[in-house]
Amino acid sequence: MDIDDIFTMMIYDNALKIKEAGQLDNFRELLEDNFMYNCFLFNEKKPLEYGVKNTVFDEAVSDDFDEGIIRKALELGYYPMSMKKRITHIYELKEKDFAEISSAGKKEDAEYFRNFMTIKYHSKKLIVPFEKLHVSKKLKGWLTGKFKDYTLTFNKAYDQCIEKLLDSYKEEGTWLTEELLEKYKAIHENPDDKVSVDSVEIWHDGKLVAGEIGFTTHNAYASLSGFHTEDDVGTVQMCVLGLFLKNNSYAYWDLGMELDYKYRYGAEACDRNRQEEFYATLGKSKLSFPKEEIKLSDFLKYI
8 A cells, every 4th residue: 555545545534425416505615614524633744634634625525426416516617526546445346356356366466446536626726717818929920820720629529539638648647537537428418508518629630639628517618638749739729719718708717726837828816705706607508619610710810
């Protein structure tokens, strides 16, 4: 057992347990109460306890990848994710694990893992208000130069985007586990009037060169995870996506966890009070992305 196993076990044992979608209606209160009950006495000078304390303040866990819970979380702007936990109790084993044990016998070095869902309500989240949207100074030159023949689509190649994402993160691992992806795909194929799971794609000569998956809740869009296969095209994808959202009645652009590069696009660091202020501005109906292909050079009119 290594430090990652211990960290995950502590998260699972101390985090708020979500068993039904209705708990998300007062998610913040439940998270903060659970944090005070379970983690208030953790020692911030000890890295492991500090890391667990911060994570439990932001995340709840669920044993089931329930589609109803996931839809509700997306609708409210929370991030359904997942983690891998080492199994330490026999009741956690799945049928296939028992079959392996009975056929080969238990090995001393055998380890078993299972995935569980987490639902993240960031204590600090990056949001782009469109009056502050910033695009690279190089964008105009890119769209009249090396990227002028590239195109943008939405929801044209969702499966390809997932494949590219998994390939991009295969060395370091990813929170996009099989169970979660199955539910995301179901929501992608069956959006409702409140939420959808979407893909964004950049193409050149019929080749997918950049993209991301995200979700739309009412009239806001949140980016989840992206990839690129050429220099600068990832930045271009982010810039044109921001311009599209700004000029097509979206309320704001949710960029999730704090990473330095996101500030380049005009992101504002928002605590939970500020996030709730943004969420209160949302309209009742959900916006949908267009089906037609858009030339990147078309975005020159917005620069």
